[in-house]
Amino acid sequence: MSAITSPARQASSGISARTINRIVIYGLLALFALFYLMPLFVMLVTSFKTMDEIQNGNMLSLPQSPTIAPWFKAWGETCVGLTCAGIKGYFWNSIKMVVPAVLISTLLGALNGYVLTKWRFRGHTLVFAMMLFACFIPFQSVLLPMATILGSIGRFGATLQNATGFNFGLGNSTVNLVFVHVVYGLGFTTLFFRNYYEAFPTELIKAAQVDGASFFQIFRRIMLPNSMPIFVVTVIYQFTNIWNDFLFASAYAGTGDVMPMTVALNNVVNTSTGVVEYNVNMAAAMIAALPTLIVYVVAGRYFVRGLMAGAVKG
Amino acid sequence: MSTVAETTAKLTPEHDTRPGASVRSRLQDLLPKIVLAPSFAATIVFVYGFILWTIYLSFTNSKTFPSYDITGARAYQRLWRWTFESDPPSSWYTSITNMGIFGFLYILICLALGLFLAILLDQKIRGEGMLRPIYLYPMALSFIVTGVAWKWFLDPGLGLEQTLHQWGWTSFHFDWIKNKDFVIYTVVIAGVWQASGFIMAMFLAGLRGIDGEIMKAAQIDGATTFQLYRRIVIPLLRPVFLSAFIVLAHLAIKSYDLVVALTSGGPGGSAWLPSNFMYEFTFKRNEMAVGSASAVIMLMTLTAIIVPYLYSELREKPR
Numbered sequence: 001m002s003a004i005t006s007p008a009r010q011a012s013s014g015i016s017a018r019t020i021n022r023i024v025i026y027g028l029l030a031l032f033a034l035f036y037l038m039p040l041f042v043m044l045v046t047s048f049k050t051m052d053e054i055q056n057g058n059m060l061s062l063p064q065s066p067t068i069a070p071w072f073k074a075w076g077e078t079c080v081g082l083t084c085a086g087i088k089g090y091f092w093n094s095i096k097m098v099v100p101a102v103l104i105s106t107l108l109g110a111l112n113g114y115v116l117t118k119w120r121f122r123g124h125t126l127v128f129a130m131m132l133f134a135c136f137i138p139f140q141s142v143l144l145p146m147a148t149i150l151g152s153i154g155r156f157g158a159t160l161q162n163a164t165g166f167n168f169g170l171g172n173s174t175v176n177l178v179f180v181h182v183v184y185g186l187g188f189t190t191l192f193f194r195n196y197y198e199a200f201p202t203e204l205i206k207a208a209q210v211d212g213a214s215f216f217q218i219f220r221r222i223m224l225p226n227s228m229p230i231f232v233v234t235v236i237y238q239f240t241n242i243w244n245d246f247l248f249a250s251a252y253a254g255t256g257d258v259m260p261m262t263v264a265l266n267n268v269v270n271t272s273t274g275v276v277e278y279n280v281n282m283a284a285a286m287i288a289a290l291p292t293l294i295v296y297v298v299a300g301r302y303f304v305r306g307l308m309a310g311a312v313k314g
Numbered sequence: 315m316s317t318v319a320e321t322t323a324k325l326t327p328e329h330d331t332r333p334g335a336s337v338r339s340r341l342q343d344l345l346p347k348i349v350l351a352p353s354f355a356a357t358i359v360f361v362y363g364f365i366l367w368t369i370y371l372s373f374t375n376s377k378t379f380p381s382y383d384i385t386g387a388r389a390y391q392r393l394w395r396w397t398f399e400s401d402p403p404s405s406w407y408t409s410i411t412n413m414g415i416f417g418f419l420y421i422l423i424c425l426a427l428g429l430f431l432a433i434l435l436d437q438k439i440r441g442e443g444m445l446r447p448i449y450l451y452p453m454a455l456s457f458i459v460t461g462v463a464w465k466w467f468l469d470p471g472l473g474l475e476q477t478l479h480q481w482g483w484t485s486f487h488f489d490w491i492k493n494k495d496f497v498i499y500t501v502v503i504a505g506v507w508q509a510s511g512f513i514m515a516m517f518l519a520g521l522r523g524i525d526g527e528i529m530k531a532a533q534i535d536g537a538t539t540f541q542l543y544r545r546i547v548i549p550l551l552r553p554v555f556l557s558a559f560i561v562l563a564h565l566a567i568k569s570y571d572l573v574v575a576l577t578s579g580g581p582g583g584s585a586w587l588p589s590n591f592m593y594e595f596t597f598k599r600n601e602m603a604v605g606s607a608s609a610v611i612m613l614m615t616l617t618a619i620i621v622p623y624l625y626s627e628l629r630e631k632p633r
Binding site: 183 | 431437459621625
């Protein structure tokens with residue numbers, strides 16, 4: 001794509017028109033950059049201010065006497081509902097949920113993509129289409145049956161607990177959420193790997209088959225070593241999605257000390273007892289945002305690629 | 315049984331001489347399907363089975379707990395009646411009106427702003443590598459964080475209004491977030507803030523994919539910049555418009571978290587979307603059948619958009 005001023009027009013309208021043009025473009029771009037940065041900036045400076053400064057000062061001014069106390073308070077002391085032990089426990093809940101959910105769904109997605117491209121069978125497109133459609137459903141349409149099933153599993157777990165002294169993770173909120181996120185993340189992970197493996201030369205697989213390599217040998221020795229980029233994309237995509245999920249989290253782990261980070265944050269902010277400590281709220285929001293922000297800063301290219309792959313199919 | 319063995323033998327001729335090997339090779343043959351089966355079964359049960367279950371529930375009179383006696387389409391009749399109950403508005407009326415306002419503005423503004431920013435960024439800009447991530451980072455945040463940030467920013471007593479008052483513009487008034495008639499527009503603002511950068515990235519990728527020769531030819535023919543974009547570039551971006559529309563439509567219908575975090579539902583539930591309606595009626599108001607019916611309506615709406623799209627996407631390249 002070429003610049004807005006063509007060489008022909010440059011010559012006729014002179015250099016000044018071009019300069020004005022550039023100034024307008026850069027001005028607009030800068031203005032929009034401010035629009036996108038503003039909320040994050042306000043959140044960040046507010047989290048370092050004292051309550052006094054927030055009430056009497058300007059939202060946009062830098063903290064006069066920067067303090068890190070709100071961050072410590074958010075992490076270790078702030079009240080979530082009735083318990084006042086900070087958000088650290090919920091942060092770890094999210095970690096414990098995200099790591100297994102991402103790993104399992106990514107690995108299954110890789111296997112599914114491998115089967116759907118290199119071991120095709122009749123009706124493979126239909127199978128893929130059905131799994132793909134699952135990505136797009138509003139989860140409200142499965143929310144209630146899943147709640148019912150998870151409830152039954154929980155009761156079964158409690159029975160096992162009474163009988164054997166161990167519930168095998170049945171009824172545990174984190175296990176439930178891992179399960180839910182794996183099931184409803186499969187469509188996306190399968191999509192990513194299918195599209196990636198689609199371009200992978202089938203001759204290599206055929207050759208390996210002739211040499212007597214088995215299904216799993218081919219996967220491990222040939223596919224996996226060549227899948228690094230799509231693994232990064234999928235892991236980042238799943239990590240962001242699952243970390244940021246609120247609907248499933250609030251439906252299946254919405255109260256008590258089992259809440260994931262997003263639900264806890266929402267509770268912190270909407271706790272109406274006592275003085276609202278905005279600086280602590282903002283610090284809590286920053287802590288909730290940090291993991292995905294760090295991923296974005298470190299691997300932004302892969303993040304964007306994941307979003308694109310999720311948007312443009314086929 | 316024998317046909318399976320025959321096909322297996324045909325596929326892997328080197329295995330069929332020894333009797334034990336035929337079983338092994340048949341297993342090898344089935345293995346891909348065995349690997350795929352759990353995922354597919356999970357999709358069938360937990361997606362399609364659960365959807366049917368939800369549809370079933372919507373035809374019962376389930377309240378707090380699911381009941382399995384079919385009692386007819388009463389839930390849908392109630393929703394239908396509420397659809398026209400505008401004064402005072404029923405929660406359902408508010409939800410679907412909000413969905414219309416939010417969906418329309420959110421999609422339109424994101425598309426317009428995304429395209430506009432992409433075109434600006436495509437003018438050989440110095441520092442593009444720095445600007446692009448700034449426009450796009452909100453997409454990495456959760457709706458809850460976005461909601462918290464904008465709630466603060468739009469709060470009349472703390473945010474923008476207060477700031478402008480301090481700067482001397484004392485007559486400035488902006489309390490949409492507390493106003494039941496305008497609260498849904500604050501959801502639009504926050505939603506656009508979050509998604510428009512991503513739409514920009516989609517358009518930018520599309521622009522970069524356009525053949526430079528076409529542009530040059532048009533310029534030589536004396537097309538002005540505006541004509542160039544209006545007549546050549548934008549029509550070429552049609553597929554991107556479609557993808558972006560699908561992404562935005564599905565984000566819009568799924569929006570739930572943002573309303574909760576930004577407005578807590580708004581004064582008297584005035585910021586509800588159908589997703590919030592479903593959640594509240596199912597889990598808070600013990601109207602499970604009505605909640606299920608609303609979920610079914612949401613699903614149908616989304617299906618009407620997604621299925622034709624997926625069909626064309628998967629059909630285009632016959633394999």
